[in-house]
Amino acid sequence: MEHEELGVTRTSYLDVKAAVLDRIRSGALRPGDQVPGEERLADEFGCARVTVNRALRELAEAGVVERRRKAGTRVLDPTPRDAEMEIPSVRAEIEATGKPYCYELLTRQIATPPRPVREALGLIPGTRALHLTCRHWAGGRVHQLEDRWINLEVVPAARAADFRASGPNDWLIRAMPLSRVEHVFSAENATDEEAELLEIEPGAAIFVTERRTWIEGDAITRARLMHPGATHRMVARTSPPI
Amino acid sequence: MEHEELGVTRTSYLDVKAAVLDRIRSGALRPGDQVPGEERLADEFGCARVTVNRALRELAEAGVVERRRKAGTRVLDPTPRDAEMEIPSVRAEIEATGKPYCYELLTRQIATPPRPVREALGLIPGTRALHLTCRHWAGGRVHQLEDRWINLEVVPAARAADFRASGPNDWLIRAMPLSRVEHVFSAENATDEEAELLEIEPGAAIFVTERRTWIEGDAITRARLMHPGATHRMVARTSPPI
DNA sequence: GAGTGGTCTAGACCACTCA
DNA sequence: GAGTGGTCTAGACCACTCT
Numbered sequence: 001m002e003h004e005e006l007g008v009t010r011t012s013y014l015d016v017k018a019a020v021l022d023r024i025r026s027g028a029l030r031p032g033d034q035v036p037g038e039e040r041l042a043d044e045f046g047c048a049r050v051t052v053n054r055a056l057r058e059l060a061e062a063g064v065v066e067r068r069r070k071a072g073t074r075v076l077d078p079t080p081r082d083a084e085m086e087i088p089s090v091r092a093e094i095e096a097t098g099k100p101y102c103y104e105l106l107t108r109q110i111a112t113p114p115r116p117v118r119e120a121l122g123l124i125p126g127t128r129a130l131h132l133t134c135r136h137w138a139g140g141r142v143h144q145l146e147d148r149w150i151n152l153e154v155v156p157a158a159r160a161a162d163f164r165a166s167g168p169n170d171w172l173i174r175a176m177p178l179s180r181v182e183h184v185f186s187a188e189n190a191t192d193e194e195a196e197l198l199e200i201e202p203g204a205a206i207f208v209t210e211r212r213t214w215i216e217g218d219a220i221t222r223a224r225l226m227h228p229g230a231t232h233r234m235v236a237r238t239s240p241p242i
Numbered sequence: 243m244e245h246e247e248l249g250v251t252r253t254s255y256l257d258v259k260a261a262v263l264d265r266i267r268s269g270a271l272r273p274g275d276q277v278p279g280e281e282r283l284a285d286e287f288g289c290a291r292v293t294v295n296r297a298l299r300e301l302a303e304a305g306v307v308e309r310r311r312k313a314g315t316r317v318l319d320p321t322p323r324d325a326e327m328e329i330p331s332v333r334a335e336i337e338a339t340g341k342p343y344c345y346e347l348l349t350r351q352i353a354t355p356p357r358p359v360r361e362a363l364g365l366i367p368g369t370r371a372l373h374l375t376c377r378h379w380a381g382g383r384v385h386q387l388e389d390r391w392i393n394l395e396v397v398p399a400a401r402a403a404d405f406r407a408s409g410p411n412d413w414l415i416r417a418m419p420l421s422r423v424e425h426v427f428s429a430e431n432a433t434d435e436e437a438e439l440l441e442i443e444p445g446a447a448i449f450v451t452e453r454r455t456w457i458e459g460d461a462i463t464r465a466r467l468m469h470p471g472a473t474h475r476m477v478a479r480t481s482p483p484i
Numbered sequence: 485g486a487g488t489g490g491t492c493t494a495g496a497c498c499a500c501t502c503a
Numbered sequence: 504g505a506g507t508g509g510t511c512t513a514g515a516c517c518a519c520t521c522t
Binding site: 279280281291292295298299309310311312313314315 | 505506507508509510
């Protein structure tokens with residue numbers, strides 16, 4: 001926990017930050033839980049209150065906790081973190097429009113991923129992974145076609161998970177909070193197969209998001225998310241005012 | 243500059259931050275310039291060094307300045323701010339690939355914008371604005387077709403600017419640094435006219451970015467940037483590690 | 485009213501890096 | 504080696520907000 005230097009060991013705000021994050025990741029602190037007050041933590045870590053303050057302030061800026069004066073510090077639900085780029089979970093995105101959300105699992109199998117996926121997940125050739133395809137409906141229309149691979153070495157629990165009732169995105173957000181995300185966006189013309197599944201004309205423009213997620217350096221999942229271009233718009237977060 | 247409270251006036255880190263930002267926005271401090279040291283500023287503002295430290299630290303986190311121990315604090319070039327979402331200026335984006343960059347102004351006129359643009363810029367009906375269309379080439383291919391409106395009430399200098407040699411994006415980044423940006427991405431099928439200008443097949447998927455830029459609440463510009471979907475990919479910034 | 489976070493001060497030591 | 508930022512401490516006062 002402490003700075004591992006010769007001589008005096010002082011507690012850094014980074015130590016406090018890491019310790020609190022650990023408690024959240026390990027489940028000792030769950031969403032909604034109260035984080036001990038600054039004074040308590042300062043006592044516990046043997047440091048000044050300002051040091052704890054900086055640690056918690058940065059966690060609040062990162063969206064991990066919420067701080068209010070009299071109310072104290074609480075662990076936030078991890079879901080909003082996925083919305084960092086205004087990309088909420090598909091379910092939330094659709095429900096926000098007021099349309100009924102519907103999820104459908106198309107295929108599920110454990111298989112050897114094609115090379116681009118294997119490399120994206122950092123897997124050794126021959127390793128098998130969980131492959132899911134599903135559709136998300138908004139009202140009577142297909143909103144998203146999802147082609148996802150999950151790294152079972154990092155998330156072995158996914159092997160046992162049942163994705164028939166709800167999508168892998170919601171499941172992963174709960175199982176693996178606080179992960180890092182990368183998005184690659186592109187526009188493509190739908191292939192015949194994609195068009196059929198999306199219920200659009202072959203060749204129609206589709207908006208494709210390729211999302212990769214890591215936790216602590218390990219790639220968790222790689223998803224190819226396809227949307228009908230005619231109905232889909234993606235809003236990127238406005239830069240914060242300085 | 244100081245907290246306007248009754249009684250004692252103490253200098254907040256926000257005061258220092260705002261003051262330094264002002265000097266940058268006003269041009270008193272230009273990109274590459276050295277910002278006075280923490281001790282100097284603390285003297286000047288009559289506050290503790292930690293207070294200056296926090297102000298400058300936040301400016302560094304926001305990408306406005308760069309700090310290095312012995313070297314001190316320097317004002318950064320505003321360009322990288324536009325790259326907040328890994329969307330560098332078109333020129334930089336293309337030159338990074340090693341391909342030759344070429345810019346071409348297609349049309350330039352002062353006109354009454356259509357309603358969606360007028361609303362995006364927050365203009366009163368009837369107000370005229372600067373309308374530009376241009377193309378950006380990467381090697382022998384059209385990389386981007388740009389349809390841009392500039393709010394002349396906020397940027398009157400644009401009326402006199404000559405956009406024949408270099409694009410409005412580069413010009414605006416210099417003229418209006420530290421602005422806020424919003425991006426909306428979508429996928430569309432190219433119209434016949436767009437296809438001809440982009441030198442692709444009609445109906446081919448195009449990746450469309452609609453970018454709006456504000457400075458202090460005033461909308462500066464609205465650009466519709468069209469890219470051939472087949473060659474264009476957009477990478478969104480990976481969430482920072484916590 | 486009381487509890488909690490938000491911030492400032494003053495002084496100190498350390499760490500990095502440039503000359 | 505010297506200059507600059509990075510951070511910690513200890514104490515203090517304030518501001519918000521919940522009860």
